[in-house]
Structure formats: structure tokens, C-alpha cells
Amino acid sequence: MFDEILKMVKDQIGGNPQVASSLPAGQEDEVHKEIASHIDNGIKSEAQAQGGVGGLLDSLKNAASSGSPVASAIEGGLVGSLGSRFGLSPAITGAISAALPGLLQKFAHKANDPNDPSITHDSIQSSLSGGLGGILGGMFK
Numbered sequence: 001m002f003d004e005i006l007k008m009v010k011d012q013i014g015g016n017p018q019v020a021s022s023l024p025a026g027q028e029d030e031v032h033k034e035i036a037s038h039i040d041n042g043i044k045s046e047a048q049a050q051g052g053v054g055g056l057l058d059s060l061k062n063a064a065s066s067g068s069p070v071a072s073a074i075e076g077g078l079v080g081s082l083g084s085r086f087g088l089s090p091a092i093t094g095a096i097s098a099a100l101p102g103l104l105q106k107f108a109h110k111a112n113d114p115n116d117p118s119i120t121h122d123s124i125q126s127s128l129s130g131g132l133g134g135i136l137g138g139m140f141k
Helices: 002-014 028-049 053-061 069-086 090-112 121-139
Strands: none
Touching: 002 028, 002 090, 028 053, 028 069, 028 090, 028 121, 053 069, 053 090, 053 121, 069 090
């Protein structure tokens, strides 16, 4: 699932010339991975809060609405991280934050599209249970 999110981030951010040209030279991939990581973690947290994949996808359908809890939760940590790790200006982190609702909606659309096998309910569930299994496995070592 992370790879698909990363691909969407690269398409979205790379497609915005203002943002793409403002990323530190040679660190574009790291910035994209940082954004994708925050989205991936936010999606996993939201799935737990919403009771699974169905609740997650329902909440992401409305991600473009102002004050989306999913987008807001991701944005909070992402803006600080991009500013501190990569020295991105508030204007650039703001532009990246503005892209989050669209990315989340695109994720939900892909997951609900039976003709798009890139993200499926099963792949999301697998990612969620894999993450939980890894956490629980680490607790019992």
C-alpha cells in the first residue's frame, strides 16, 4: 500500500511546478517518502479509529471537505516534519498540505474502483493487519 501512496504523492507533487521546483535538490525522493509515510500512518490510524476498512473509506470520501479529521491529523505532523527535516518554507508546506485532501480522495477512489487493482480492500486490510502484527510481535519478544 505504501508504494501506491508514494506513487500518488509523486504524481501530485511532481505535477505542481511551484512545489516541485521548491523541493531541495537531490532530496525530492526523501520529501515524497516523508509525505507518503505520514499519509500511510494517518490512514492506518484512521482505519483503527473508524473500525476497519469500510469506515476508513467512508471517512476518506469526504476528505476534501474543510476540517477533515483525517487530513488535519496528517497535516499537523507533516508540516512540522517537512519544515524541520528539509527546511521547506511555510508557503511550500502549505501547498503540500493543500494537496492532502485530494490525495486522500484519490486513495479512496482507487480502493473503491473494481477496475483499479492498485489499492483494494484486501490490500488495505493486509497492510493494517501486517502493521498490527508487527507491533504485537515486537511486544512479545
